[in-house]
Amino acid sequence: MQKFMIIGERIHCISPVIRKALEERDPEPILKRAKEQIAAGAAYLDVNIGPAEKDGEEIMQWVVQLIQSECDNIPLALDTANKKAIEAGIKVYNRSKGKPIINSADAGDRIDNINLAAANDAMCIALCAKEGIPRDNDERMMYCQQMLERAMEAGMDPEDLLFDPLFLVIKGMQEKQVEVLEAIKMMSEMGLKTTGGLSNVSNGAPKHLRPVLDAYTLAMAMMCGLTSAIANPCDPKLQEAVKTCDIILGNTLYADSYLEL
Amino acid sequence: MAYTKVAKKYSGKINEVTLGTGDKAITIGGRNVLPFHHFDGEIGHPPKVGIEITDIVPDDWNNALKNLYGDVMGDAAKWAKYVEDNYAPDFICLHFVGASPDGANKSVEECVEVAKQVAAAITTPLVVAGCKNDEKDGELFAAVAEALQGKNILILAAKEENYKTVGAAGALAYQQKVAAESSVDINLAKQLNILMNQLGVKAEDMVMHLGVAAAGYGFEYLSSTMDRVVLAALGQNDTTLQMPIITPVSFETWGVKEAVATEADEPEWGSAEERGIHMEVATAAACLVSGADAVIVRHPKSLQTVKSLIEGLLE
Numbered sequence: 001m002q003k004f005m006i007i008g009e010r011i012h013c014i015s016p017v018i019r020k021a022l023e024e025r026d027p028e029p030i031l032k033r034a035k036e037q038i039a040a041g042a043a044y045l046d047v048n049i050g051p052a053e054k055d056g057e058e059i060m061q062w063v064v065q066l067i068q069s070e071c072d073n074i075p076l077a078l079d080t081a082n083k084k085a086i087e088a089g090i091k092v093y094n095r096s097k098g099k100p101i102i103n104s105a106d107a108g109d110r111i112d113n114i115n116l117a118a119a120n121d122a123m124c125i126a127l128c129a130k131e132g133i134p135r136d137n138d139e140r141m142m143y144c145q146q147m148l149e150r151a152m153e154a155g156m157d158p159e160d161l162l163f164d165p166l167f168l169v170i171k172g173m174q175e176k177q178v179e180v181l182e183a184i185k186m187m188s189e190m191g192l193k194t195t196g197g198l199s200n201v202s203n204g205a206p207k208h209l210r211p212v213l214d215a216y217t218l219a220m221a222m223m224c225g226l227t228s229a230i231a232n233p234c235d236p237k238l239q240e241a242v243k244t245c246d247i248i249l250g251n252t253l254y255a256d257s258y259l260e261l
Numbered sequence: 262m263a264y265t266k267v268a269k270k271y272s273g274k275i276n277e278v279t280l281g282t283g284d285k286a287i288t289i290g291g292r293n294v295l296p297f298h299h300f301d302g303e304i305g306h307p308p309k310v311g312i313e314i315t316d317i318v319p320d321d322w323n324n325a326l327k328n329l330y331g332d333v334m335g336d337a338a339k340w341a342k343y344v345e346d347n348y349a350p351d352f353i354c355l356h357f358v359g360a361s362p363d364g365a366n367k368s369v370e371e372c373v374e375v376a377k378q379v380a381a382a383i384t385t386p387l388v389v390a391g392c393k394n395d396e397k398d399g400e401l402f403a404a405v406a407e408a409l410q411g412k413n414i415l416i417l418a419a420k421e422e423n424y425k426t427v428g429a430a431g432a433l434a435y436q437q438k439v440a441a442e443s444s445v446d447i448n449l450a451k452q453l454n455i456l457m458n459q460l461g462v463k464a465e466d467m468v469m470h471l472g473v474a475a476a477g478y479g480f481e482y483l484s485s486t487m488d489r490v491v492l493a494a495l496g497q498n499d500t501t502l503q504m505p506i507i508t509p510v511s512f513e514t515w516g517v518k519e520a521v522a523t524e525a526d527e528p529e530w531g532s533a534e535e536r537g538i539h540m541e542v543a544t545a546a547a548c549l550v551s552g553a554d555a556v557i558v559r560h561p562k563s564l565q566t567v568k569s570l571i572e573g574l575l576e
Contacts, residue, residue: 003497253493253502255451257459261501 001251004242005228007077007101007195008034008042011067013050022049022059027066034067038074040233041242045071046103047089048079056085064089077101077125077230083116090120099123103230104164106130107143111150114161118154125195126151127164128183133176140165140183148192162195162228163187169203170213177201177217181224188225196221198231198238211237219245269294269301271495275554276465276503277306280352280415280438281386287351289468289554290505293495296550297574307575309351309555310545310567311388313511314340316367316375317359323515325534326560338378345383348561352386354417354509355379360401361392369397369404376405380412388557390417390509399423403430410435417509418442418470421449424457432462440507445472445479447486451493454501467504468554475514476544483508484551491552505554514541515559534560542566 010033013019021029034045045067049059064076075098078089086102093100104125105113117124126147134140144163151161165183168176187194198221202213215237218229222245231238243259246252275290291305298304315322318334333340341353359365360372367375380387389405391398402416403426418440419427431439441457443450450471457467471490474483487506493499514520520537522530530536541563545556549571558564 252497253451253489253499254448255455255501256448257452257455260459261455 001249002227003251004222004226004246005043005195006041006233006242007044007046007228007230008037008040008233009046009048009197009199009230010037010232010234011045011063012048012079013052014048019050022063025062027070030063030066031070034071034074037233038071041239042074042233043228044075044077044098044101046077046079046230048103049082049085050080052080052082052085056080056082057088060085060089061092065092068094073097075100077103079103081110083113086113086116087120090122099160101125101162105147107146111147114147114150114156115154117160118151118156123160123162124151124156125162125164127166129166133166133168137179137183137186141186144183144187144190144192158192162193164196165194167196167198167200167217170201170217171204181220184221184226185224188227193227194225195228195230196226198229211235214238215241218242222246222249266300269298271302271498273495273498273500273503274303275305275491275494275505276467278438278465278468278505280388280413281384282411282413283384285384285386286413287386289507295491295495296552299575304575306554308549308553308571310564310571311352311354311555311557312344312348312350312561312564313354313356313390313509313557313559314344314379315356315358316372317365319358321516322559323520323534323537325537329561337375338382341379341385342382344561345385348564350385350564352388352415352555353379353383354388354390354557356390356512357392357401359392360394360397362394362397364392369400372401373404373408377408380409380414386414387412388415388417388507390512395420395422399426402427406431406435406437409437413437415440415468415507417507419453419457421453421456424453425460428457428460428462432457432466433460436466438466438468440468440470441504442470443472445474445482445486447489450486450490451499451501454504458501464500464504469502469504469506470508471506473508473510473513473548474544475510475517475540476547477519478513478517480544480547484547487548487551487553506552507555507557508545508548508553509557510541510545510548511557511559511563514544538563538566546570 017029073094078086101123102117104127106127108130128140128143201217202210219241274293277291279288293303294301333343359367415438416431420442431437441453474480494502520540545567
């Protein structure tokens, strides 16, 4: 098995610092977060520029080139609802360290993003949802199947799809947690790659509990076969969980200093 | 249905490490496939074979080797030159058995003098092996690394007990190459590489000595360790395990019963010399297919045989 992959989530326009930096084209705060996440072991960085309806294409091109030129062409996940901005980002994207990931397609209005990925030889996160939260795993797996078929018809390699079961908040949707884990297991058994926005699970919980909820959820999800997550690589508890689960699952070879790598 | 060839692709690659200087310098590693799997990808540099000599006349060597070399064995520099001129190995391993406190207990200064004379006599890359006493080896390696600065030798080897001395002097202060030795312990192999790296030794200045066993004497442990290391290096792209592997086969094979028993004791086993050669050729061949990028043998016939095996497999 491959090592677990963290897609760093910290370049997100929901953060006031990042939103301001994107608006003002200020490289500093963006590069700082990019470098911190790479140093902490992120394999990919998610770049969320928000809906960016006005100047999305320009922003995406600027930020993709900025991060890649300063960070040894680290591969990126392009995260926006603006399709044109994604296309524009891919045009200037350097593939030497990995294909771009489109974040994301779903089984509803955004299913065309799969075709966008296919047309641009990109990877794509496939969110197993249509409108709101899937009712149960029958529905989740139906969406999964629909998107898989769409991708195959478009000539995509299933390896280039990362299926997202949609992690749900623990505080408030506690009864749904096991179902999400079971969905990951079913997808893994189909040989599919998986991912998800991990920090969803700890939304609304006290700050000191968030790393605990995230880390344990991740450990259980990795046992079910989860292959990557959009998460905060700078969270030491999460890093411990990922590295230790990778050891237990045999994805990396044990050495006494494994946590220091 | 037509046969479709499927190549096995790996995400990792074995580092390239160069030993020696000038025309005879050798490079090992560089492959991104299993040993000899040239049909899958880049085979890198063909494995290299070196010959072992010792700093003092070895008292436990097979008589056939003593007869073969005769008087040159009394002078390590002449011996090295003789080996270079007559057998042209890829490298020569100078094994300081005389440094052992339990044996001749030659001083570090005496050993350094021998190392200097040997290095001056040959242009073939030099590998320097110790006497199995961690403390003495630490001092010896540090002194030899300093004396032979610029020769780009390989120090065989740093262990958990002395890696700080050997790594700091060998690689950091005097820019030699250093092998990390981990007696058939896969987790220690990785750990020692990490520790050396944390000390500041660059991965490209390191090779691994994963331990050695003669065929039939726990060799399967060595072989499975090598397999696992190579698969982690290539398949999991584990950069802490991508150093090339050197295996001093002769250090073990000439000490096992099949090589040691005299013809008087075991008349039906045939020539003791041939048995010794068979043991090291069989072991060396097995090490090479398990992932060794360099092996050390003692008998010139073994060198010749293993070299022709490598050439044959890579044709």
